[in-house]
Amino acid sequence: MNSDDAIILIGMPASGKSTLGRMLAARLRRKFVDTDTLIETATGEPLQHTLDREGYLKLRDLEEQAILAEDFHSAIVATGGSAVYSEAAMAHLRQFGPLVFLDVPLTELNIRLSNFGSRGIASAPGSGLADIYADRQPRYLRTADYQINVTERSETEAVNAILEMLGLTPSV
Numbered sequence: 001m002n003s004d005d006a007i008i009l010i011g012m013p014a015s016g017k018s019t020l021g022r023m024l025a026a027r028l029r030r031k032f033v034d035t036d037t038l039i040e041t042a043t044g045e046p047l048q049h050t051l052d053r054e055g056y057l058k059l060r061d062l063e064e065q066a067i068l069a070e071d072f073h074s075a076i077v078a079t080g081g082s083a084v085y086s087e088a089a090m091a092h093l094r095q096f097g098p099l100v101f102l103d104v105p106l107t108e109l110n111i112r113l114s115n116f117g118s119r120g121i122a123s124a125p126g127s128g129l130a131d132i133y134a135d136r137q138p139r140y141l142r143t144a145d146y147q148i149n150v151t152e153r154s155e156t157e158a159v160n161a162i163l164e165m166l167g168l169t170p171s172v
């Protein structure tokens with residue numbers, strides 16, 4: 001990858017896209033963009049409100065529109081977990097840099113998402129975390145340019161591992 005390429009994180013909710021994305025941006029002294037924030041700026045309300053009132057398909061539409069409208073040049077980007085449902089959004093993001101899939105096993109996601117029932121996830125009502133994981137895992141895998149499992153590591157070690165995988169020096 002080129003030195004000013006964007007880095008785009010994709011993966012399940014609670015896989016660490018926002019946490020590690022923010023840390024990566026600080027380490028690389030790059031702009032950090034969370035596409036969830038882009039949606040909230042566009043709608044003027046928390047994602048959860050939009051989800052409750054308009055439903056998960058509307059949220060996915062808004063997510064696609066927010067991503068397509070943005071220039072991600074040289075940014076570190078945390079996407080929302082459902083962004084992978086838009087091929088157009090994924091193609092748009094890829095113009096700016098590689099898509100990196102944070103691959104976290106379902107057992108760990110179950111622990112991190114202990115608030116799963118009350119947390120807004122853009123999926124059909126009634127679907128459980130295992131259903132969502134089964135539907136999305138193949139999508140993340142076929143969409144990603146890079147895939148990494150950093151579950152066993154601390155957040156700092158995870159950032160180092162991502163930088164190393166991308167050929168960027170961890171000591172930056």
Ligand SMILES: Nc1ncnc2c1ncn2[C@@H]1O[C@H](COP(=O)(O)OP(=O)(O)O)[C@@H](O)[C@H]1O
Nearest residue numbers: 012013014015016017018019150153154155158
């Ligand atoms: N190795 C790790 N990498 C990333 N996040 C981790 C790790 N271990 C624990 N966590 C925790 O998991 C959560 C990930 O949440 P978040 O960054 O919001 O994920 P996402 O944006 O993918 O939904 C955070 O609370 C973070 O502190």
Ligand SMILES: O=C(O)C1=C[C@@H](OP(=O)(O)O)[C@@H](O)[C@H](O)C1
Nearest residue numbers: 012013014080081082120121122
């Ligand atoms: O996976 C999902 O369906 C969603 C994940 C959330 O973002 P994170 O992946 O950052 O948690 C947010 O976009 C929205 O609540 C829907």
Ligand SMILES: [Mg+2]
Nearest residue numbers: 017018078079
């Ligand atoms: Mg996030």
